[in-house]
Amino acid sequence: MSSSDSHSRVAILPATLEDGARFAALERASGELFRQLDDLAWIADDDVMEEADHRPFILARTVWVARDAEAGVVGFLTAQAVGSALHVWQMAVHPSHQRRGLGRALLRSAAAHAREAGLSTVTLTTFRDVPWNEHFYVGLGFTRIPDDALDDRLKEVLEHEARAGLPRERRCALWLDPRVMVD
Incomplete structure (x- = not known):
């Protein structure tokens, strides 16, 4: 599946193994936004997913x-x-390239894949109170999952994040029905 960003010459495409070599640098660069938040500035210098971590997901075409x-x-x-x-x-x-709709376009491709694969939901975890986190996703149709309604998988993801230093009280899990992704 390929789609183009109407504001520039950017296409959303399935990743190749060669693309994975760029991901750590991209994650570090995008993480620079956290320097704007005194109590979370350390995230800009935190560990990122390494190239090898992405490989199985690239091979799975996700x-x-x-x-x-x-x-x-x-x-x-x-x-x-x-x-x-x-x-x-x-x-x-x-x-x-931020603030051009690329995050929305990437999520749209993920939702389309979920629909085509017969998956019933798209999930993620994020910060509740960081402007470019929960608020962004909710604007696309995601809904916060109340803590008392989390399944074991999402509880474990959030617990793992807390062990890695992300403040649990500021984190949440969100879900989206991929059939109703907001454009």
């Missing part, structure tokens, strides 16, 4: 890239089919 005609890969979304859900592990867009 990773998409935003490929600029001139700059190459400027964004990616890595997901994994788990049961009846497509879980988004990471999404990053280079700062030079």
Whole structure:
């Protein structure tokens, strides 16, 4: 599946193994936004998913890239089919290409894949109170899952994130019915 961003010469495409070499740098660059938040600035220097971590998902065809005609890969979304859900592990867009609808386009490709694969939901975890996190996703049709309604898988993801230093009280899980992705 290929789609183009109407604001530039960017196509959303399935990732190749070669694309994975760019992901760590993209994740670090996109993480620079966290320097704006004093209490979360450390995230800009935190560990990222390494190239090898993306490989099984690329091979499973659940990773998409935003490929600029001139700059190459400027964004990616890595997901994994788990049961009846497509879980988004990471999404990053280079700062030079942010605020152009690329995150939305990447999520649209993931939702389309979930629909085509017969998956009933798209899930992810994010910050509740960071402007470019929960608020962004809710604007696309995602809904917060109340903590008392989390399944074991999402509880474990959030617990793992807390062990890695992300403040649990500021994190949440979201879900989307892929049939109703907001454009």
